[in-house]
Amino acid sequence: MTDFLIINVVIPLVQIGVLLGILGLATGYIVLAERKVLAFIQSRLGPMRVGPHGLLQPIADSLKLILKEDLIPGSADKLLYIASPIVVVAAAFTTLALIPFGEGITLFGYHIPGVIADVNVGILLILGISGLTTYGIILGGWSSNSKYPLLGAMRAAAQMVSYEIALTFAVLAGLMMAGTLSMVGIVEAQLDMGVWFIFVQPVAWGIFTIAMVAETNRAPFDMAEAESELVGGFFTEYSGMRWALFFLGEYTAMLVMAAINVTLFWGGWLRPFPNVEALAFLDAVPSGIWFLLKVTTFLYLYIWIRGTFPRYRYDQLMALNWKSLIPLSILNLLVTGVVMLLLA
Amino acid sequence: MEIYAFYAIAAVVLSSAVLMVTSRNLVHSIVYMVISFVAVGGLFILLEAEFVAAVQILVYAGGIVVLFLFVVMLVNVTETYQVEFLHRQWLPAAVLSLILATQIGFLVWGNAGDLSADPSASASVLRAVDGGNTETLGMMLYTDYLLPFEVASVLLLVAMIGAIYLSKKRV
Numbered sequence: 001m002t003d004f005l006i007i008n009v010v011i012p013l014v015q016i017g018v019l020l021g022i023l024g025l026a027t028g029y030i031v032l033a034e035r036k037v038l039a040f041i042q043s044r045l046g047p048m049r050v051g052p053h054g055l056l057q058p059i060a061d062s063l064k065l066i067l068k069e070d071l072i073p074g075s076a077d078k079l080l081y082i083a084s085p086i087v088v089v090a091a092a093f094t095t096l097a098l099i100p101f102g103e104g105i106t107l108f109g110y111h112i113p114g115v116i117a118d119v120n121v122g123i124l125l126i127l128g129i130s131g132l133t134t135y136g137i138i139l140g141g142w143s144s145n146s147k148y149p150l151l152g153a154m155r156a157a158a159q160m161v162s163y164e165i166a167l168t169f170a171v172l173a174g175l176m177m178a179g180t181l182s183m184v185g186i187v188e189a190q191l192d193m194g195v196w197f198i199f200v201q202p203v204a205w206g207i208f209t210i211a212m213v214a215e216t217n218r219a220p221f222d223m224a225e226a227e228s229e230l231v232g233g234f235f236t237e238y239s240g241m242r243w244a245l246f247f248l249g250e251y252t253a254m255l256v257m258a259a260i261n262v263t264l265f266w267g268g269w270l271r272p273f274p275n276v277e278a279l280a281f282l283d284a285v286p287s288g289i290w291f292l293l294k295v296t297t298f299l300y301l302y303i304w305i306r307g308t309f310p311r312y313r314y315d316q317l318m319a320l321n322w323k324s325l326i327p328l329s330i331l332n333l334l335v336t337g338v339v340m341l342l343l344a
Numbered sequence: 345m346e347i348y349a350f351y352a353i354a355a356v357v358l359s360s361a362v363l364m365v366t367s368r369n370l371v372h373s374i375v376y377m378v379i380s381f382v383a384v385g386g387l388f389i390l391l392e393a394e395f396v397a398a399v400q401i402l403v404y405a406g407g408i409v410v411l412f413l414f415v416v417m418l419v420n421v422t423e424t425y426q427v428e429f430l431h432r433q434w435l436p437a438a439v440l441s442l443i444l445a446t447q448i449g450f451l452v453w454g455n456a457g458d459l460s461a462d463p464s465a466s467a468s469v470l471r472a473v474d475g476g477n478t479e480t481l482g483m484m485l486y487t488d489y490l491l492p493f494e495v496a497s498v499l500l501l502v503a504m505i506g507a508i509y510l511s512k513k514r515v
Binding site for chain 2: 119120121124129131135139153154160161164181
Protein backbone atom coordinates (compact mmCIF):
# COMPACT_ATOMS: atom_id res chain seq x y z
CA MET A 1 0.00 0.00 0.00
CA THR A 2 2.71 2.48 0.95
CA ASP A 3 4.63 1.44 -2.15
CA PHE A 4 1.57 2.12 -4.25
CA LEU A 5 1.15 5.56 -2.69
CA ILE A 6 4.81 6.46 -3.12
CA ILE A 7 4.95 5.36 -6.75
CA ASN A 8 1.63 6.85 -7.85
CA VAL A 9 1.28 9.93 -5.66
CA VAL A 10 4.48 11.03 -3.96
CA ILE A 11 6.91 10.65 -6.86
CA PRO A 12 4.71 12.48 -9.42
CA LEU A 13 4.04 15.27 -6.92
CA VAL A 14 7.76 15.70 -6.26
CA GLN A 15 8.45 15.67 -10.01
CA ILE A 16 5.77 18.30 -10.62
CA GLY A 17 7.08 20.43 -7.76
CA VAL A 18 10.66 20.30 -8.97
CA LEU A 19 9.65 21.00 -12.58
CA LEU A 20 7.47 23.99 -11.72
CA GLY A 21 10.11 25.32 -9.33
CA ILE A 22 12.81 25.18 -11.99
CA LEU A 23 10.55 26.39 -14.77
CA GLY A 24 9.83 29.86 -13.39
CA LEU A 25 13.52 30.57 -13.02
CA ALA A 26 14.41 28.88 -16.32
CA THR A 27 11.92 31.04 -18.19
CA GLY A 28 13.47 34.16 -16.68
CA TYR A 29 16.89 33.06 -17.83
CA ILE A 30 15.68 32.12 -21.33
CA VAL A 31 14.40 35.70 -21.60
CA LEU A 32 17.77 36.97 -20.42
CA ALA A 33 19.57 34.71 -22.89
CA GLU A 34 17.32 36.03 -25.63
CA ARG A 35 18.09 39.64 -24.74
CA LYS A 36 21.80 38.91 -24.54
CA VAL A 37 22.02 36.95 -27.81
CA LEU A 38 19.92 39.52 -29.68
CA ALA A 39 22.17 42.24 -28.25
CA PHE A 40 25.32 40.45 -29.42
CA ILE A 41 23.81 39.93 -32.87
CA GLN A 42 23.19 43.68 -33.02
CA SER A 43 26.64 44.60 -31.57
CA ARG A 44 25.23 45.71 -28.22
CA LEU A 45 25.87 44.45 -24.71
CA GLY A 46 22.32 43.84 -23.49
CA PRO A 47 21.44 44.01 -19.78
CA MET A 48 24.61 44.76 -17.79
CA ARG A 49 23.54 46.64 -14.65
CA VAL A 50 21.93 44.10 -12.31
CA GLY A 51 24.54 41.59 -11.16
CA PRO A 52 27.64 40.58 -13.14
CA HIS A 53 26.82 40.85 -16.86
CA GLY A 54 23.16 41.35 -15.94
CA LEU A 55 22.81 37.84 -14.51
CA LEU A 56 20.33 38.96 -11.84
CA GLN A 57 18.16 40.83 -14.34
CA PRO A 58 15.39 38.14 -14.46
CA ILE A 59 14.92 38.40 -10.68
CA ALA A 60 14.74 42.19 -10.81
CA ASP A 61 12.29 41.97 -13.70
CA SER A 62 9.98 39.53 -11.96
CA LEU A 63 10.01 41.63 -8.76
CA LYS A 64 9.02 44.64 -10.82
CA LEU A 65 6.22 42.73 -12.54
CA ILE A 66 4.83 41.44 -9.25
CA LEU A 67 4.77 44.93 -7.72
CA LYS A 68 3.05 46.54 -10.70
CA GLU A 69 -0.56 47.70 -10.45
CA ASP A 70 -3.10 45.25 -11.82
CA LEU A 71 -5.07 47.06 -14.52
CA ILE A 72 -8.26 45.76 -16.12
CA PRO A 73 -9.71 47.94 -18.91
CA GLY A 74 -13.16 49.28 -18.02
CA SER A 75 -14.84 47.90 -21.15
CA ALA A 76 -13.18 44.50 -20.95
CA ASP A 77 -15.04 41.23 -20.56
CA LYS A 78 -13.70 40.70 -17.04
CA LEU A 79 -14.03 36.95 -16.63
CA LEU A 80 -12.44 36.07 -19.97
CA TYR A 81 -9.83 38.81 -19.53
CA ILE A 82 -8.70 37.21 -16.28
CA ALA A 83 -9.02 33.63 -17.54
CA SER A 84 -7.07 34.00 -20.82
CA PRO A 85 -3.51 34.21 -19.46
CA ILE A 86 -4.32 31.37 -17.07
CA VAL A 87 -5.44 29.19 -20.00
CA VAL A 88 -2.19 29.88 -21.85
CA VAL A 89 -0.01 29.01 -18.86
CA ALA A 90 -2.07 26.01 -17.76
CA ALA A 91 -2.03 24.48 -21.24
CA ALA A 92 1.72 24.96 -21.57
CA PHE A 93 2.45 23.51 -18.10
CA THR A 94 0.17 20.50 -18.65
CA THR A 95 2.05 19.47 -21.78
CA LEU A 96 5.31 19.47 -19.79
CA ALA A 97 4.01 16.48 -17.82
CA LEU A 98 4.19 14.36 -20.98
CA ILE A 99 7.77 15.20 -21.98
CA PRO A 100 10.41 12.57 -21.15
CA PHE A 101 13.42 14.44 -19.76
CA GLY A 102 15.67 11.41 -19.37
CA GLU A 103 15.93 7.71 -18.68
CA GLY A 104 15.00 8.15 -15.06
CA ILE A 105 17.03 7.41 -11.94
CA THR A 106 16.79 5.11 -8.93
CA LEU A 107 16.66 6.89 -5.58
CA PHE A 108 16.03 5.26 -2.16
CA GLY A 109 15.12 2.00 -3.86
CA TYR A 110 12.42 3.56 -6.04
CA HIS A 111 12.71 4.03 -9.77
CA ILE A 112 11.93 7.61 -10.67
CA PRO A 113 10.99 7.81 -14.37
CA GLY A 114 12.23 10.69 -16.48
CA VAL A 115 8.67 11.61 -17.40
CA ILE A 116 5.76 12.51 -15.14
CA ALA A 117 3.13 10.70 -17.21
CA ASP A 118 4.03 8.22 -19.96
CA VAL A 119 0.71 8.14 -21.79
CA ASN A 120 0.38 5.81 -24.76
CA VAL A 121 -1.08 8.61 -26.91
CA GLY A 122 1.46 11.08 -25.49
CA ILE A 123 2.35 13.11 -28.55
CA LEU A 124 -1.27 13.48 -29.71
CA LEU A 125 -2.23 14.71 -26.28
CA ILE A 126 0.63 17.22 -26.27
CA LEU A 127 -0.46 18.59 -29.64
CA GLY A 128 -4.09 18.66 -28.50
CA ILE A 129 -3.48 20.44 -25.24
CA SER A 130 -1.02 22.92 -26.71
CA GLY A 131 -3.69 23.62 -29.35
CA LEU A 132 -5.83 24.95 -26.49
CA THR A 133 -3.30 27.78 -26.08
CA THR A 134 -4.97 29.37 -29.10
CA TYR A 135 -8.04 30.06 -26.94
CA GLY A 136 -6.02 31.98 -24.40
CA ILE A 137 -4.65 34.15 -27.19
CA ILE A 138 -7.92 34.71 -29.07
CA LEU A 139 -10.03 35.28 -25.98
CA GLY A 140 -7.35 37.51 -24.46
CA GLY A 141 -7.42 39.65 -27.58
CA TRP A 142 -11.20 39.67 -27.82
CA SER A 143 -11.96 40.31 -24.15
CA SER A 144 -9.70 43.37 -24.07
CA ASN A 145 -12.35 45.04 -26.23
CA SER A 146 -9.86 47.10 -28.15
CA LYS A 147 -8.93 47.08 -31.83
CA TYR A 148 -5.23 46.12 -31.86
CA PRO A 149 -5.69 43.13 -29.56
CA LEU A 150 -8.63 41.96 -31.66
CA LEU A 151 -6.56 42.20 -34.85
CA GLY A 152 -3.72 40.32 -33.18
CA ALA A 153 -6.12 37.66 -31.95
CA MET A 154 -7.63 37.15 -35.41
CA ARG A 155 -4.20 36.76 -36.95
CA ALA A 156 -3.16 34.35 -34.22
CA ALA A 157 -6.26 32.22 -34.73
CA ALA A 158 -5.77 31.85 -38.46
CA GLN A 159 -2.03 31.33 -38.17
CA MET A 160 -2.05 28.77 -35.39
CA VAL A 161 -4.85 26.69 -36.89
CA SER A 162 -3.11 26.66 -40.29
CA TYR A 163 0.34 25.77 -39.05
CA GLU A 164 -1.04 23.09 -36.76
CA ILE A 165 -1.84 21.11 -39.92
CA ALA A 166 1.71 21.21 -41.27
CA LEU A 167 3.05 20.51 -37.79
CA THR A 168 0.85 17.46 -37.32
CA PHE A 169 1.71 16.06 -40.75
CA ALA A 170 5.41 16.43 -40.00
CA VAL A 171 4.92 14.66 -36.67
CA LEU A 172 3.01 11.90 -38.48
CA ALA A 173 6.02 11.17 -40.70
CA GLY A 174 8.13 10.67 -37.59
CA LEU A 175 5.44 8.53 -36.00
CA MET A 176 5.40 6.25 -39.05
CA MET A 177 9.03 5.47 -38.33
CA ALA A 178 8.45 5.00 -34.60
CA GLY A 179 5.22 3.00 -34.80
CA THR A 180 4.04 4.35 -31.46
CA LEU A 181 2.44 7.50 -30.07
CA SER A 182 4.16 7.33 -26.69
CA MET A 183 6.92 9.89 -26.18
CA VAL A 184 9.08 7.34 -24.35
CA GLY A 185 8.31 4.76 -27.05
CA ILE A 186 9.49 7.16 -29.77
CA VAL A 187 12.91 7.51 -28.15
CA GLU A 188 13.17 3.76 -27.58
CA ALA A 189 12.28 3.15 -31.23
CA GLN A 190 15.23 5.34 -32.25
CA LEU A 191 17.47 3.33 -29.92
CA ASP A 192 16.24 0.09 -31.49
CA MET A 193 16.72 1.31 -35.05
CA GLY A 194 20.11 2.72 -34.12
CA VAL A 195 19.45 5.99 -35.93
CA TRP A 196 17.94 9.33 -34.97
CA PHE A 197 14.91 10.08 -37.09
CA ILE A 198 16.47 13.32 -38.37
CA PHE A 199 18.62 11.16 -40.66
CA VAL A 200 15.65 9.34 -42.16
CA GLN A 201 13.11 12.20 -42.06
CA PRO A 202 15.03 15.41 -42.77
CA VAL A 203 12.14 16.94 -44.74
CA ALA A 204 9.68 16.31 -41.93
CA TRP A 205 12.16 17.86 -39.52
CA GLY A 206 12.47 20.99 -41.63
CA ILE A 207 8.70 21.36 -41.86
CA PHE A 208 8.32 20.73 -38.15
CA THR A 209 10.93 23.30 -37.25
CA ILE A 210 9.34 26.02 -39.39
CA ALA A 211 5.85 25.17 -38.15
CA MET A 212 7.08 25.06 -34.57
CA VAL A 213 8.35 28.63 -34.78
CA ALA A 214 5.03 29.73 -36.27
CA GLU A 215 2.99 27.75 -33.77
CA THR A 216 4.65 29.50 -30.83
CA ASN A 217 4.10 32.92 -32.47
CA ARG A 218 7.79 33.69 -32.59
CA ALA A 219 9.61 35.95 -35.04
CA PRO A 220 9.67 35.88 -38.06
CA PHE A 221 6.09 34.59 -37.72
CA ASP A 222 5.05 36.78 -34.79
CA MET A 223 2.09 38.25 -36.65
CA ALA A 224 -0.02 38.03 -33.50
CA GLU A 225 2.27 40.46 -31.69
CA ALA A 226 3.93 42.43 -34.49
CA GLU A 227 5.08 45.31 -32.27
CA SER A 228 5.64 47.65 -35.18
CA GLU A 229 2.07 47.32 -36.51
CA LEU A 230 -0.17 46.27 -33.65
CA VAL A 231 1.47 47.93 -30.59
CA GLY A 232 1.64 44.69 -28.58
CA GLY A 233 -0.78 42.49 -30.50
CA PHE A 234 -3.22 40.40 -28.53
CA PHE A 235 -1.83 41.43 -25.14
CA THR A 236 -1.67 45.18 -25.73
CA GLU A 237 -4.09 45.86 -22.86
CA TYR A 238 -2.40 43.51 -20.42
CA SER A 239 0.09 44.68 -17.81
CA GLY A 240 1.90 43.48 -14.72
CA MET A 241 1.62 39.84 -13.71
CA ARG A 242 -1.10 39.00 -16.25
CA TRP A 243 1.20 40.14 -19.03
CA ALA A 244 4.00 38.11 -17.45
CA LEU A 245 1.77 35.02 -17.47
CA PHE A 246 1.40 35.33 -21.25
CA PHE A 247 5.18 35.50 -21.48
CA LEU A 248 5.61 32.50 -19.18
CA GLY A 249 3.17 30.58 -21.38
CA GLU A 250 4.96 31.57 -24.58
CA TYR A 251 8.40 30.56 -23.33
CA THR A 252 7.11 27.30 -21.85
CA ALA A 253 5.46 26.53 -25.19
CA MET A 254 8.82 27.19 -26.89
CA LEU A 255 10.44 24.77 -24.47
CA VAL A 256 7.77 22.13 -25.11
CA MET A 257 8.02 22.46 -28.91
CA ALA A 258 11.82 22.22 -28.71
CA ALA A 259 11.41 19.13 -26.51
CA ILE A 260 9.05 17.50 -29.03
CA ASN A 261 11.51 18.28 -31.81
CA VAL A 262 14.37 16.73 -29.85
CA THR A 263 12.31 13.68 -28.84
CA LEU A 264 10.94 13.00 -32.28
CA PHE A 265 13.93 13.77 -34.48
CA TRP A 266 17.07 14.06 -32.36
CA GLY A 267 16.88 10.96 -30.20
CA GLY A 268 15.48 12.50 -27.01
CA TRP A 269 17.75 11.68 -24.11
CA LEU A 270 20.02 9.36 -26.15
CA ARG A 271 23.70 10.16 -26.50
CA PRO A 272 25.11 10.72 -30.01
CA PHE A 273 25.43 7.43 -31.94
CA PRO A 274 23.63 5.38 -29.26
CA ASN A 275 24.61 2.06 -30.85
CA VAL A 276 28.31 2.68 -31.42
CA GLU A 277 30.21 0.81 -28.70
CA ALA A 278 33.36 2.89 -29.13
CA LEU A 279 31.51 5.95 -27.88
CA ALA A 280 30.22 4.24 -24.71
CA PHE A 281 32.27 6.63 -22.56
CA LEU A 282 29.68 9.27 -23.46
CA ASP A 283 27.27 7.43 -21.17
CA ALA A 284 29.14 9.01 -18.27
CA VAL A 285 27.04 12.10 -19.02
CA PRO A 286 23.54 11.55 -17.57
CA SER A 287 20.74 11.19 -20.13
CA GLY A 288 18.95 14.25 -18.74
CA ILE A 289 21.98 16.40 -19.56
CA TRP A 290 21.99 15.22 -23.18
CA PHE A 291 18.32 16.09 -23.41
CA LEU A 292 18.79 19.55 -21.94
CA LEU A 293 21.79 20.19 -24.22
CA LYS A 294 19.70 19.42 -27.28
CA VAL A 295 16.73 21.46 -26.08
CA THR A 296 18.98 24.42 -25.31
CA THR A 297 20.39 24.23 -28.82
CA PHE A 298 16.87 24.57 -30.19
CA LEU A 299 16.09 27.47 -27.85
CA TYR A 300 19.21 29.15 -29.22
CA LEU A 301 17.97 28.44 -32.75
CA TYR A 302 14.70 30.23 -31.90
CA ILE A 303 16.61 33.32 -30.78
CA TRP A 304 19.01 33.13 -33.69
CA ILE A 305 16.11 33.00 -36.17
CA ARG A 306 14.48 35.96 -34.45
CA GLY A 307 17.67 37.95 -34.69
CA THR A 308 18.26 37.10 -38.34
CA PHE A 309 14.99 37.03 -40.30
CA PRO A 310 12.66 39.98 -41.00
CA ARG A 311 8.99 39.44 -40.17
CA TYR A 312 6.86 37.80 -42.85
CA ARG A 313 3.92 39.67 -44.32
CA TYR A 314 0.59 38.11 -43.39
CA ASP A 315 -0.26 36.79 -46.88
CA GLN A 316 3.30 35.46 -47.31
CA LEU A 317 2.91 33.62 -44.04
CA MET A 318 -0.29 31.94 -45.18
CA ALA A 319 1.07 31.21 -48.66
CA LEU A 320 4.17 29.58 -47.16
CA ASN A 321 2.01 27.28 -45.10
CA TRP A 322 -0.77 26.37 -47.49
CA LYS A 323 1.18 26.38 -50.75
CA SER A 324 4.53 24.94 -49.64
CA LEU A 325 4.61 23.29 -46.24
CA ILE A 326 1.33 21.35 -46.31
CA PRO A 327 1.71 19.92 -49.87
CA LEU A 328 5.33 19.07 -49.10
CA SER A 329 4.41 17.33 -45.86
CA ILE A 330 1.71 15.26 -47.59
CA LEU A 331 4.18 14.31 -50.32
CA ASN A 332 6.69 13.39 -47.64
CA LEU A 333 4.12 11.13 -45.96
CA LEU A 334 3.41 9.44 -49.29
CA VAL A 335 7.08 8.85 -50.06
CA THR A 336 7.70 7.57 -46.52
CA GLY A 337 4.82 5.14 -46.84
CA VAL A 338 5.93 3.82 -50.24
CA VAL A 339 9.56 3.39 -49.14
CA MET A 340 8.52 1.64 -45.94
CA LEU A 341 6.28 -0.68 -47.94
CA LEU A 342 9.07 -1.51 -50.40
CA LEU A 343 11.64 -2.14 -47.66
CA ALA A 344 9.29 -4.21 -45.52
CA MET B 345 -13.81 5.65 -7.66
CA GLU B 346 -14.39 5.56 -11.40
CA ILE B 347 -18.10 6.21 -10.98
CA TYR B 348 -17.41 9.41 -9.00
CA ALA B 349 -15.04 10.59 -11.71
CA PHE B 350 -17.77 9.87 -14.24
CA TYR B 351 -20.36 11.88 -12.31
CA ALA B 352 -17.97 14.80 -11.86
CA ILE B 353 -17.07 14.90 -15.56
CA ALA B 354 -20.67 14.33 -16.67
CA ALA B 355 -21.75 17.25 -14.47
CA VAL B 356 -19.20 19.48 -16.21
CA VAL B 357 -20.31 18.29 -19.66
CA LEU B 358 -24.00 18.86 -18.96
CA SER B 359 -23.75 22.15 -17.09
CA SER B 360 -21.43 23.69 -19.68
CA ALA B 361 -23.70 22.43 -22.47
CA VAL B 362 -26.71 24.07 -20.82
CA LEU B 363 -24.75 27.28 -20.26
CA MET B 364 -23.67 27.18 -23.90
CA VAL B 365 -27.27 27.18 -25.07
CA THR B 366 -28.55 29.74 -22.57
CA SER B 367 -25.67 32.20 -22.71
CA ARG B 368 -26.60 35.43 -24.48
CA ASN B 369 -23.08 36.27 -25.54
CA LEU B 370 -21.91 34.24 -28.55
CA VAL B 371 -18.27 34.18 -27.47
CA HIS B 372 -19.25 32.94 -24.00
CA SER B 373 -21.33 30.22 -25.67
CA ILE B 374 -18.29 29.07 -27.59
CA VAL B 375 -16.14 29.02 -24.47
CA TYR B 376 -18.70 26.80 -22.74
CA MET B 377 -18.70 24.59 -25.83
CA VAL B 378 -14.92 24.15 -25.54
CA ILE B 379 -15.25 23.22 -21.86
CA SER B 380 -17.93 20.71 -22.76
CA PHE B 381 -15.80 19.17 -25.53
CA VAL B 382 -12.72 18.85 -23.33
CA ALA B 383 -14.83 17.21 -20.63
CA VAL B 384 -16.20 14.74 -23.20
CA GLY B 385 -12.56 13.87 -23.85
CA GLY B 386 -12.37 13.01 -20.15
CA LEU B 387 -15.33 10.65 -20.55
CA PHE B 388 -13.50 8.86 -23.38
CA ILE B 389 -10.49 8.40 -21.10
CA LEU B 390 -12.77 6.82 -18.49
CA LEU B 391 -13.88 4.39 -21.21
CA GLU B 392 -10.19 3.60 -21.83
CA ALA B 393 -10.38 5.02 -25.34
CA GLU B 394 -7.26 7.18 -25.09
CA PHE B 395 -6.86 7.67 -28.81
CA VAL B 396 -10.41 8.94 -29.25
CA ALA B 397 -9.94 11.19 -26.21
CA ALA B 398 -6.76 12.73 -27.65
CA VAL B 399 -8.40 13.20 -31.03
CA GLN B 400 -11.48 14.72 -29.40
CA ILE B 401 -9.30 17.37 -27.77
CA LEU B 402 -7.03 17.83 -30.80
CA VAL B 403 -9.73 18.10 -33.46
CA TYR B 404 -12.90 19.30 -31.77
CA ALA B 405 -11.69 21.38 -28.85
CA GLY B 406 -8.48 22.55 -30.47
CA GLY B 407 -9.33 22.94 -34.13
CA ILE B 408 -12.97 23.19 -35.07
CA VAL B 409 -14.15 25.45 -32.26
CA VAL B 410 -11.28 27.87 -32.92
CA LEU B 411 -12.79 28.33 -36.38
CA PHE B 412 -16.22 28.95 -34.78
CA LEU B 413 -14.63 31.66 -32.68
CA PHE B 414 -12.92 33.04 -35.76
CA VAL B 415 -16.21 33.34 -37.63
CA VAL B 416 -17.99 34.95 -34.67
CA MET B 417 -15.23 37.54 -34.47
CA LEU B 418 -15.39 38.22 -38.20
CA VAL B 419 -19.00 39.37 -37.90
CA ASN B 420 -19.54 42.64 -36.11
CA VAL B 421 -18.57 42.33 -32.47
CA THR B 422 -21.19 44.70 -31.09
CA GLU B 423 -24.00 42.83 -32.81
CA THR B 424 -23.06 39.54 -31.25
CA TYR B 425 -23.99 40.84 -27.83
CA GLN B 426 -27.73 41.09 -28.33
CA VAL B 427 -28.84 37.77 -29.70
CA GLU B 428 -32.55 37.21 -29.51
CA PHE B 429 -32.99 34.37 -27.12
CA LEU B 430 -35.47 31.77 -28.35
CA HIS B 431 -36.33 33.13 -31.81
CA ARG B 432 -39.97 32.20 -31.03
CA GLN B 433 -39.15 28.61 -31.86
CA TRP B 434 -39.95 27.22 -28.46
CA LEU B 435 -42.80 25.03 -29.67
CA PRO B 436 -40.86 22.94 -32.22
CA ALA B 437 -37.92 22.91 -29.82
CA ALA B 438 -40.07 21.56 -27.01
CA VAL B 439 -41.61 18.87 -29.22
CA LEU B 440 -38.22 17.72 -30.51
CA SER B 441 -36.75 17.68 -26.99
CA LEU B 442 -39.68 15.64 -25.76
CA ILE B 443 -39.18 13.10 -28.53
CA LEU B 444 -35.46 12.88 -27.81
CA ALA B 445 -36.05 12.52 -24.07
CA THR B 446 -38.56 9.73 -24.72
CA GLN B 447 -36.07 7.92 -26.91
CA ILE B 448 -33.31 8.17 -24.33
CA GLY B 449 -35.69 7.13 -21.58
CA PHE B 450 -36.81 4.15 -23.62
CA LEU B 451 -33.19 3.16 -24.16
CA VAL B 452 -32.25 3.47 -20.48
CA TRP B 453 -35.35 2.04 -18.78
CA GLY B 454 -36.96 0.13 -21.62
CA ASN B 455 -36.02 -3.19 -23.13
CA ALA B 456 -32.37 -2.29 -23.67
CA GLY B 457 -31.39 -3.59 -20.25
CA ASP B 458 -28.40 -5.40 -21.75
CA LEU B 459 -26.73 -2.04 -22.16
CA SER B 460 -25.73 -1.86 -18.51
CA ALA B 461 -25.03 -5.57 -18.14
CA ASP B 462 -21.45 -5.61 -19.36
CA PRO B 463 -20.23 -2.18 -20.42
CA SER B 464 -16.65 -3.39 -20.73
CA ALA B 465 -17.52 -6.05 -23.29
CA SER B 466 -16.65 -3.94 -26.31
CA ALA B 467 -13.86 -2.10 -24.54
CA SER B 468 -12.07 -5.33 -23.66
CA VAL B 469 -11.83 -6.20 -27.35
CA LEU B 470 -10.02 -2.95 -28.03
CA ARG B 471 -7.86 -3.31 -24.96
CA ALA B 472 -6.67 -6.71 -26.08
CA VAL B 473 -3.90 -5.27 -28.20
CA ASP B 474 -0.83 -4.37 -26.20
CA GLY B 475 -0.04 -0.66 -26.16
CA GLY B 476 -3.55 0.74 -26.37
CA ASN B 477 -6.35 0.76 -28.87
CA THR B 478 -4.85 3.05 -31.51
CA GLU B 479 -3.66 0.16 -33.63
CA THR B 480 -6.94 -1.75 -33.33
CA LEU B 481 -8.86 1.35 -34.31
CA GLY B 482 -6.65 1.89 -37.36
CA MET B 483 -6.96 -1.74 -38.46
CA MET B 484 -10.75 -1.62 -38.11
CA LEU B 485 -11.07 1.65 -40.01
CA TYR B 486 -9.12 0.25 -42.93
CA THR B 487 -10.69 -3.23 -43.02
CA ASP B 488 -14.21 -3.65 -41.60
CA TYR B 489 -15.22 0.00 -41.90
CA LEU B 490 -13.29 0.94 -45.03
CA LEU B 491 -16.35 1.99 -47.02
CA PRO B 492 -17.90 4.34 -44.42
CA PHE B 493 -14.42 5.76 -43.81
CA GLU B 494 -13.85 6.51 -47.49
CA VAL B 495 -17.39 7.84 -47.95
CA ALA B 496 -16.81 10.20 -45.01
CA SER B 497 -13.62 11.54 -46.57
CA VAL B 498 -15.34 12.06 -49.94
CA LEU B 499 -18.14 13.88 -48.10
CA LEU B 500 -15.58 16.19 -46.48
CA LEU B 501 -13.96 16.83 -49.84
CA VAL B 502 -17.31 17.73 -51.37
CA ALA B 503 -18.05 20.08 -48.47
CA MET B 504 -14.68 21.74 -48.93
CA ILE B 505 -15.10 22.22 -52.68
CA GLY B 506 -18.60 23.57 -52.06
CA ALA B 507 -17.34 26.07 -49.52
CA ILE B 508 -14.60 27.26 -51.87
CA TYR B 509 -17.07 27.57 -54.74
CA LEU B 510 -19.51 29.57 -52.62
CA SER B 511 -16.94 31.94 -51.18
CA LYS B 512 -15.00 32.69 -54.37
CA LYS B 513 -16.64 34.61 -57.15
CA ARG B 514 -14.26 33.31 -59.78
CA VAL B 515 -12.47 30.08 -59.12
